[in-house]
Amino acid sequence: MTAATEFETANSTYSSTFSKGDLALPPARKVAVVVCMDARIDPAAALGLSEGDAHVIRNAGGRSSDALRSVIILQRLLGTKEIVVVHHTDCGMLTFSDTDLRGIVKEQTGHSVDHVAFLPFKDLEESVREDVEFFRKSPLVLDVPVTGYIYDVKTGRIDKVE
Amino acid sequence: MTAATEFETANSTYSSTFSKGDLALPPARKVAVVVCMDARIDPAAALGLSEGDAHVIRNAGGRSSDALRSVIILQRLLGTKEIVVVHHTDCGMLTFSDTDLRGIVKEQTGHSVDHVAFLPFKDLEESVREDVEFFRKSPLVLDVPVTGYIYDVKTGRIDKVE
Numbered sequence: 001m002t003a004a005t006e007f008e009t010a011n012s013t014y015s016s017t018f019s020k021g022d023l024a025l026p027p028a029r030k031v032a033v034v035v036c037m038d039a040r041i042d043p044a045a046a047l048g049l050s051e052g053d054a055h056v057i058r059n060a061g062g063r064s065s066d067a068l069r070s071v072i073i074l075q076r077l078l079g080t081k082e083i084v085v086v087h088h089t090d091c092g093m094l095t096f097s098d099t100d101l102r103g104i105v106k107e108q109t110g111h112s113v114d115h116v117a118f119l120p121f122k123d124l125e126e127s128v129r130e131d132v133e134f135f136r137k138s139p140l141v142l143d144v145p146v147t148g149y150i151y152d153v154k155t156g157r158i159d160k161v162e
Numbered sequence: 163m164t165a166a167t168e169f170e171t172a173n174s175t176y177s178s179t180f181s182k183g184d185l186a187l188p189p190a191r192k193v194a195v196v197v198c199m200d201a202r203i204d205p206a207a208a209l210g211l212s213e214g215d216a217h218v219i220r221n222a223g224g225r226s227s228d229a230l231r232s233v234i235i236l237q238r239l240l241g242t243k244e245i246v247v248v249h250h251t252d253c254g255m256l257t258f259s260d261t262d263l264r265g266i267v268k269e270q271t272g273h274s275v276d277h278v279a280f281l282p283f284k285d286l287e288e289s290v291r292e293d294v295e296f297f298r299k300s301p302l303v304l305d306v307p308v309t310g311y312i313y314d315v316k317t318g319r320i321d322k323v324e
Contacts, residue, residue, distance in 0.1 A: 004246050015317055020202065038187075039217045041213070047169040052201050052202050054201050073263065082166065105238060160170070
């Protein structure tokens with residue numbers, strides 16, 4: 001049994017009582033959240049988001065450069081003003097380097113990914129500051145409030161970095 | 163009042179009763195979900211995911227090429243086997259072209275983004291097929307089950323495309 005089949009069963013229950021069919025495309029709270037893809041984080045629950053409130057961009061690490069395409073679309077076409085960046089404790093991105101992963105991929109597939117930046121980091125607070133600054137300084141991003149947090153996977157708590 | 167401040171208040175409530183502090187880093191259900199960032203979709207609720215179950219990658223459109231960096235990290239370092247792609251009805255990506263958005267950015271910022279592919283699409287079913295195929299054919303991605311769905315924002319229901 002694949003996870004996909006299990007998703008279909010779970011979705012059948014979800015959709016049977018679904019009541020949010022009239023929401024507008026633009027986000028009600030005009031904010032985009034950039035969060036790590038980590039399985040332990042449920043951004044909607046942790047930040048109090050309801051369906052329709054905010055766009056949620058998720059990638060390995062919650063990295064800003066990887067989210068830029070999506071943020072430009074949101075700001076230029078959907079009226080999103082504010083940005084919130086969330087990285088977290090015990091992140092997988094703290095456990096490897098580009099050299100490590102490039103070596104693994106080359107060994108397992110025979111293909112070189114030396115041109116790919118996997119964007120790992122060594123210091124969590126620094127990675128948040130870097131990603132907040134990335135949005136603040138990008139000439140392609142509107143001058144809007146950008147706030148960065150560290151989410152603690154042990155406590156469920158967010159702590160503001162800047 | 164920023165959304166960030168509201169998130170802090172909501173998170174204070176969430177973390178006060180948090181009980182998932184012992185979850186492991188690798189995803190319990192060994193699956194990665196690639197979903198559009200749309201504000202109206204709550205992937206955890208719609209697919210029956212609990213904290214710790216699955217990594218969730220989200221970007222404009224739920225595009226595979228934009229998720230490749232994250233998927234490589236998951237498959238090579240965290241044991242993720244299966245991939246599920248979810249696009250949805252009434253997607254913003256159906257409403258513009260690269261030429262449109264490049265023009266808007268150039269006009270509003272003075273900067274050319276002619277080198278950026280914003281990855282919009284004209285046909286929803288086709289975009290799902292394209293993104294499922296992308297993972298199936300990429301030499302950098304493991305040969306694992308990849309399933310694609312369209313989520314209906316009016317009904318909360320997912321329908322399998324392939």
